[in-house]
Amino acid sequence: MKKIIFIALFVMLLSACGNDSSENSGENGAEEANGTENEDITVVLDWTPNTNHTGLYVARDKGYFEEEGLNVEIVMPGEAGADQMVASGQADFGVSYQEGITEARIQGVPIVSIAAIIQHNTSGFASLKEKDITSPKDFEGKSYGGWGAPLEKAVLDSLMQQENADVEKVEIVNIGDTDFFTAMHQGIDFAWIYYGWTGVEAELRNEELNIVYLTDYSEKLDYYTPVLSTNEKMIEENPETIEKFLRAVSKGYELAINEPEQAANILIEAVPDLDPDLVKASQEWLAPKYKDDAPRWGEQKLEVWENYAEWMYENGLLEEKLDAEKAFTNEFLPE
Incomplete structure (x- = not known):
């Protein structure tokens, strides 16, 4: 953080x-x-x-x-x-x-x-429902808003490999402290969130999200x-x-x-x-x-x-x- x-x-x-x-x-x-x-x-x-x-x-x-x-x-x-x-x-x-x-x-x-x-790890890659990003394969051709850590690309790559997708086809953008919802409405397609805070906030905002949870793709990512x-x-x-x-x-x-x-x-x-x-x-x-x-x-x-x-x-x-x-x-x- x-x-x-x-x-x-x-x-x-x-x-x-x-x-x-x-x-x-x-x-x-x-x-x-x-x-x-x-x-x-x-x-x-x-x-x-x-x-x-x-x-x-x-x-x-x-x-x-x-x-x-x-x-x-x-x-x-x-x-x-x-x-x-x-x-x-x-x-x-x-x-x-x-x-x-x-x-x-x-x-x-x-x-x-x-x-x-x-x-258990409650985090995942979230996007507005209208983006239709429902699996790691859908990350291709999209922009990811992160904080610039090497870990982020490695996690993306790990999930995408399971669907024969290429992480190099993801535009990774460092959005720093930008709020998730602000980023989503400023051209970023998806970001890494914790459901317990940002996901719940989306519910209160009536913003429908699609979330690709890390634990759905690797037991090793349930840290x-x-x-x-x-x-x-x-x-x-x-x-x-x-x-x-x-x-x-x-x-x-x-x-x-x-x-x-x-x-x-x-x-x-x-x-x-x-x-x-x-x-x-x-x-x-x-x-x-x-x-x-x-x-x-x-x-x-x-x-x-x-x-x-x-x-x-x-x-x-x-x-x-x-x-x-x-x-x-x-x-x-x-x-």
């Missing part, structure tokens, strides 16, 4: 309000009596706040972090991006993606996935996106902090799973610039997707990491094979 520098004033305001609330006053009193202070933690998002992040805001604003002795600040990534901020220790935790962590690990960047936010990450130093030196963080976050996402309307309202209150109708509809759609068929929220499988890394290696996106066991861990998830 694209990078924006942004630290929201409402984070500080809501934190201040939370500290004054009767809900937290007992905890603060106990903290003072015990002579202890909450541990300051920074979490960096991958992009502007959306329903992928709901569990984090729920954990913060329902007091779950504070119950664990954590004072958590949620911030936006700088130009370097969330992965670099986490790897360098500028942030303790971050929102990342399996593809990004895989590439980073190969380059020696010490970043590790500690929880899958969503169990974790997004995930929560930390760095190896944090794992080595502060494992208890990670456990506390994930206990709180797990409670946040469990509430989003079981009470999507309440969770949506928490996110709307925390980020008032968001479209309330979109947040509520997206939250309802995502609620069953967070955990899906996993035994608990956040759990990751070795085979998913191995399959996707193998696909990246086969498609020339990795210089060497990934040691998948070191790229992720379920160690810190609550039982």
